Amino acid sequence: MALTKILYKIFVKGFYKVHAGQLLFLFGTILTYLFYIQVLSDDHITTQETIFYNLSFILTIISSPILGALMMFVFLIFSLKSFNYISAQIYQPTNFFLFYSANSLSKSQQLKNWFICQILISFPIIIYILFSIIVGLVYGFYLLPLLFLVFVIGINLLCAFVYTNLVNDPIKAYNSGILVKFTRKWKKNLVSIPLLHLFDKQLITLFITKFIAVGLPIGLIEILSDMNQVSLAAFIAVIMSVSNAVLIFEIYRFKRKYLSFALNFPAKISRTFLNWFLTIATLLLPEIFILKYIFHWEAFLYSMLILISLSLCLKSILLIVSENMRPFLYTIFIALFLSVIFIQFGVSQFLGFIYLLTSYIIFYRKYFRQA
Amino acid sequence: MQLSFTNYRKTFGAVEVLKINNLYLDSSIYWVKGENGSGKSTLLKSIAGIINFEGEIKLNDFNSQRKTVEFRKLVNFAEAEPLFPEFLTGKDMVDLFAEAKNASSFQTEFYLNEMKMQTYINEPIGAYSSGMLKKLSLVLAFLGNPQLILLDEPLITLDTDSLQILYKWIEKKYTEEGVSFLISSHQALDLDETLARKTLLVENRTLNLLEC
Numbered sequence: 001m002a003l004t005k006i007l008y009k010i011f012v013k014g015f016y017k018v019h020a021g022q023l024l025f026l027f028g029t030i031l032t033y034l035f036y037i038q039v040l041s042d043d044h045i046t047t048q049e050t051i052f053y054n055l056s057f058i059l060t061i062i063s064s065p066i067l068g069a070l071m072m073f074v075f076l077i078f079s080l081k082s083f084n085y086i087s088a089q090i091y092q093p094t095n096f097f098l099f100y101s102a103n104s105l106s107k108s109q110q111l112k113n114w115f116i117c118q119i120l121i122s123f124p125i126i127i128y129i130l131f132s133i134i135v136g137l138v139y140g141f142y143l144l145p146l147l148f149l150v151f152v153i154g155i156n157l158l159c160a161f162v163y164t165n166l167v168n169d170p171i172k173a174y175n176s177g178i179l180v181k182f183t184r185k186w187k188k189n190l191v192s193i194p195l196l197h198l199f200d201k202q203l204i205t206l207f208i209t210k211f212i213a214v215g216l217p218i219g220l221i222e223i224l225s226d227m228n229q230v231s232l233a234a235f236i237a238v239i240m241s242v243s244n245a246v247l248i249f250e251i252y253r254f255k256r257k258y259l260s261f262a263l264n265f266p267a268k269i270s271r272t273f274l275n276w277f278l279t280i281a282t283l284l285l286p287e288i289f290i291l292k293y294i295f296h297w298e299a300f301l302y303s304m305l306i307l308i309s310l311s312l313c314l315k316s317i318l319l320i321v322s323e324n325m326r327p328f329l330y331t332i333f334i335a336l337f338l339s340v341i342f343i344q345f346g347v348s349q350f351l352g353f354i355y356l357l358t359s360y361i362i363f364y365r366k367y368f369r370q371a
Numbered sequence: 372m373q374l375s376f377t378n379y380r381k382t383f384g385a386v387e388v389l390k391i392n393n394l395y396l397d398s399s400i401y402w403v404k405g406e407n408g409s410g411k412s413t414l415l416k417s418i419a420g421i422i423n424f425e426g427e428i429k430l431n432d433f434n435s436q437r438k439t440v441e442f443r444k445l446v447n448f449a450e451a452e453p454l455f456p457e458f459l460t461g462k463d464m465v466d467l468f469a470e471a472k473n474a475s476s477f478q479t480e481f482y483l484n485e486m487k488m489q490t491y492i493n494e495p496i497g498a499y500s501s502g503m504l505k506k507l508s509l510v511l512a513f514l515g516n517p518q519l520i521l522l523d524e525p526l527i528t529l530d531t532d533s534l535q536i537l538y539k540w541i542e543k544k545y546t547e548e549g550v551s552f553l554i555s556s557h558q559a560l561d562l563d564e565t566l567a568r569k570t571l572l573v574e575n576r577t578l579n580l581l582e583c
Contacts, residue, residue, distance in 0.1 A: 180458040184460065188459060188466075188467065189467065190467075193456060193459065196456075196458060197456060197458070200458045254456075257454060258454055258455060258456045260421055261421070261450075261455075262471075263419075263421045264419045264420055264421060264446065264448050265471040265472070266440045266441070266442075266443035266444040266472070267440065267443075268440055269439065368420065368423075368439055369423040369436065370422070370423055371423055
């Protein structure tokens with residue numbers, strides 16, 4: 001059990017700490033959505049009908065093979081993400097002790113410990129599956145929920161098996177990703193290095209974030225089609241920017257850890273801010289293309305400015321709150337709230353400029369005064 | 372070189388780790404002594420401009436937090452345990468520093484050759500040993516035209532040949548270009564006896580210049 005405790009402290013807690021932003025955003029969005037629906041449906045849907053519709057929703061998932069497959073895809077992405085995190089963390093110098101301690105246990109004991117660790121990470125999924133099994137048993141749709149359970153246990157067992165093998169193999173020399181190998185001959189600078197880090201170490205996070213940042217707003221366009229173009233574009237840009245918060249946080253963490261030497265470079269503050277701007281603008285290129293594709297020029301230009309400047313503002317806020325996720329999350333929700341108010345009052349044209357100015361002021365005052 | 376501290380104070384949360392009311396240092400090679408956790412690295416990082424502090428640090432009248440560009444042109448720094456992105460090569464780091472610190476290609480080649488780093492300079496840093504990484508960080512600290520070089524524990528993890536090369540660089544920089552050094556170390560510096568050397572003691576949360 002001693003190993004289970006250690007694995008729990010390092011990997012399970014670490015996973016939830018690092019991904020708290022993404023998870024909170026996801027649950028925050030779902031909760032906001034539920035409250036929103038509640039207000040609209042007060043006069044039209046009775047409590048009994050609400051329960052009926054909710055049950056119908058779960059029953060549809062556990063009775064429809066297509067939706068069931070979709071749920072399994074979501075479970076797979078979650079498991080891949082945790083696998084990506086743990087397999088990278090195992091090779092962190094601080095965890096090297098596992099290579100000369102954990103592997104003195106028998107293989108079956110190691111496998112059991114890693115399996116428990118992986119199951120604990122998958123806890124939200126397990127809870128969901130248990131809930132769907134109960135509903136399934138009551139209504140006679142137990143095949144898909146049981147299949148979910150077998151699927152998740154199978155994946156977790158496979159992950160545990162790979163972790164066990166990793167810890168029992170000698171530590172391998174550093175092996176970079178394909179993009180990093182491809183760009184080896186390119187000249188690197190402070191704009192491109194943080195982005196290459198995302199491709200090297202945070203590839204799955206990057207893809208999931210981009211999927212959310214692009215997919216969620218496209219879904220919202222259908223619901224909010226009665227808003228005027230500029231306001232709608234502004235709202236979409238805010239959602240896109242907030243969706244990228246986890247990547248912005250990761251870039252900041254990486255720079256503090258690996259690029260703190262740059263604070264000793266004799267670069268003008270305006271030049272350094274321009275570097276930040278270019279890094280963020282490059283990171284947001286997929287979203288910028290989507291905005292251009294959806295909206296006309298005026299709405300596109302305003303929304304692009306909001307997208308970049310709000311993201312820059314979130315990055316500047318990190319100069320104040322440092323690597324503390326909680327105040328950063330509060331800031332994100334405050335920014336979201338303020339943005340919605342500005343958009344509601346029809347002054348979204350100024351939003352981008354306000355965020356850009358705020359971002360520069362914070363940057364100017366705090367960049368050379370980081371803790 | 373004129374380095375001065377005025378009402379310098381560094382805290383971590385509510386804990387005060389270092390306080391220097393007034394101190395003036397002129398050109399020399401300074402051995403920064405002190406126990407583990409006494410604040411040597413904090414002192415060097417503050418001078419390098421990497422961490423925030425209260426008060427003022429000036430080099431030749433350039434305030435580190437106001438005249439940021441001028442100050443940083445004159446100060447170079449090598450960390451005790453350098454951390455660089457694993458996917459970059461040593462050459463990437465050298466190019467980055469050479470551009471930022473305005474170093475010539477002749478200068479970079481000279482230092483890399485002296486430390487015999489050419490065989491692995493194009494390899495990713497993730498594949499470097501701690502000694503190779505240390506040598507890289509020391510080369511980076513000598514690039515450009517600094518007037519003050521801060522070396523945090525430069526003697527650890529270096530092999531004896533590389534150590535002799537480092538001493539040679541320090542002596543040459545000081546005698547030929549007048550570059551000053553602040554070198555933190557637990558062991559005495561094995562430098563030429565004729566060179567002007569002074570000792571700084573970090574103790575009781577402050578810094579004192581010891582009389583030689």
